[in-house]
Amino acid sequence: MGSKQSHMVGIQRRGSDAARELSREIILITILGKRCKSVIQAHWRETEPVEFSKRKNAVIRNHLKSLQLFYLVPVTAQAATVSPKIFRISSDIVVNEGSNVTLVCLATGKPEPSISWRHISPSAKPFESGQYLDIYGITRDQAGEYECSAENDVSVPDVKKVKVTVNFAPTIQELKSSGVMLGGNGLIRCEGAGVPAPLFEWYKGERKLINGQQGITIKNYSTRSLLTVTNVTEEHFGNYTCVAANKLGTTNASLPLNPPSTAQYGITGHAEVLFSCWSLVLTLSSLSSIFYLKNILLH
Known part of the structure; x- marks a missing residue:
């Protein structure tokens, strides 16, 4: 006692x-x-x-x-212990790519808690300990949630999160079309990225395309735009341009929509030619060229 x-x-x-x-x-x-x-x-x-x-x-x-x-009389002075408590952390922020960012996390407790940071999405990358986390020239890959943890071994760590959004100008990552035939349907897909999400527009040559006009259907999503041509005619063939834009910039990419290649061997219409058991031996010599055709069956 x-x-x-x-x-x-x-x-x-x-x-x-x-x-x-x-x-x-x-x-x-x-x-x-x-x-x-x-x-x-x-x-x-x-x-x-x-x-x-x-x-x-x-x-x-x-x-x-x-x-x-x-x-009750305390005979010896006993050091009081207090669980860690984060009392201040940076609010969620939105910055442009290339900016410098400082995140703040302050905590109390006895003993004084240590502060550590972790980029939990998407990389789960840990950082050195400290109340301040400095990020110089932030990139789009460094966007996401950052977790601050205050720990002093008295109890479980106190944890809080802050979200960092990084704006960047749009890019077009892929522009691709499906095969198209006269009277059929054609599809061109434009894949893009950007923060804020880009707005998409389509052009044929210099003419802006309007959804629902001249057999054109346009569906826009946050990272892609789909252009569908219904009942393709000769007038639909040509060069198509996808434009993606947000407040930080504009980009575009073009792709031709062409008729299908001429049928193999130059055969068109309803004629049908069946080549069976075809082999061709070509022998070249300094004096003559010999063509030998074997087992040709025409129907």
Whole structure:
């Protein structure tokens, strides 16, 4: 429980002076020690001890009665511990690519907590510890959620997150078309990226294409645009341009929509030629060229 120590004890009685029933009196006991000054309030009665969570014996005498009391006195100073608590962290921010960014995370606790940062999406990359995280010339790959953790081994770490959005000018990553035939349907797909999400437009030559006109259907999404040509005619063939734009810039890419290649061997219309068991041996010599055709079957 601790070693015995001598203390100065002062007693003040509260209550009616006329009430002399000691069992109902309230006293204030001031304990002066080397390391503390404690004031406790106790209900007591004659020869009956008052118990606290930790007990240290003292005998208090006054001109009325003798009282044995157990009271709480810290003998040695104990360092208080406090769980870590993050009380300030940067708000979610939006910056342009190439900007310098500083994230702040402040925490309290005893012992003083250590602060660490982690880029949890998409890379889960850890950073050096510190209240401030500096990112110079931020790129689009460094966008996402950052996690601050405050830890001092008293309890589980306190964790908070901040989201960093990085704006960048659009790019077109792919422009591709499907095969198209007269009277059929053609499709051109334009894949893009950008923050904010780009707006897409289509042009045929210098003419802007309007959704729902001249057999053209355009469907735009956050990262792609699909152009469909219904019931293809000769007028639909030509050069198509996809344009992607946001507040940071504009980009474009072009692709021709051409009729299918001429049928193999130059055969068109309804004529059908079936070549079976075809082999061709070409022999060249300095004097002559010999062509030998074997097993030709025409139907």
